[in-house]
Amino acid sequence: MRLVKSGIKERVSLRDFSMRSLGLSQAVGGPVVSVVTEIYRATNAQNPLLERGYGMIWSFLPGSPWKKQANEFLVCDEQGEPLDPPEYVPGAQLLDCVIDGADQQWVLSKNNQVRADTNKKVITFAGIWVPDDRVRDIAHGLPQDAWQPYFEEVADIACEAFTAWLCGDVWRYLIKAYQHVQGGQAHDYNHEAMVEDECEYLFGRDLEVIVADVELEVALEAANMLHRGEAKSFLSGQSIGASLHAVASN
Numbered sequence: 001m002r003l004v005k006s007g008i009k010e011r012v013s014l015r016d017f018s019m020r021s022l023g024l025s026q027a028v029g030g031p032v033v034s035v036v037t038e039i040y041r042a043t044n045a046q047n048p049l050l051e052r053g054y055g056m057i058w059s060f061l062p063g064s065p066w067k068k069q070a071n072e073f074l075v076c077d078e079q080g081e082p083l084d085p086p087e088y089v090p091g092a093q094l095l096d097c098v099i100d101g102a103d104q105q106w107v108l109s110k111n112n113q114v115r116a117d118t119n120k121k122v123i124t125f126a127g128i129w130v131p132d133d134r135v136r137d138i139a140h141g142l143p144q145d146a147w148q149p150y151f152e153e154v155a156d157i158a159c160e161a162f163t164a165w166l167c168g169d170v171w172r173y174l175i176k177a178y179q180h181v182q183g184g185q186a187h188d189y190n191h192e193a194m195v196e197d198e199c200e201y202l203f204g205r206d207l208e209v210i211v212a213d214v215e216l217e218v219a220l221e222a223a224n225m226l227h228r229g230e231a232k233s234f235l236s237g238q239s240i241g242a243s244l245h246a247v248a249s250n
Contacts, residue, residue: 010039056132109124
């Protein structure tokens, strides 16, 4: 059993593609490829920021398992006293926490656009994002005037992933493309697929857009295989939709 199937299955869907719908032919014709998608809610995902390369979010809120004191991130002089005015460790970004019922949303303080929403509780200066060594190394390879924008970009992505994890908005998918069978249903496609793509952890709320894009990719690959007369099964071995990892390749 694949690791991707270890979560709670949310749904299974079937989507058919014709050569025309894939842009491979102008002729009108029936489906040639069927794509079966299994979506799972990941129930055992770890804090995504524990993976090196995304920095870490520390909370100043009481009772948080990631609680730190704000003064732990202050830059001190040679006598060990905080600078006046205070400065935080290089690259650090102050965060607000927006509380909506049982959910927490972490955002960069400078980007917080929800302070005026009276239905949500906003705690300013609720925590801090601190870059790790990998983030700093990448930043230092950029022109100096690009360091701060890069830190803010990574911190913003980290906030989105951290928020998704706290709210249980973590998904897995397994997408398989098969040669179309007339009248076939999702459960009929239980043999080895022509093309597969899977993502173990997908954090955030773009699930439907990402899955639709991957379905199109695997359908296109399978249709091209049929067009070339390749009947053997094929495993793509490449995940297209894991949004969190995009920043690591910058």
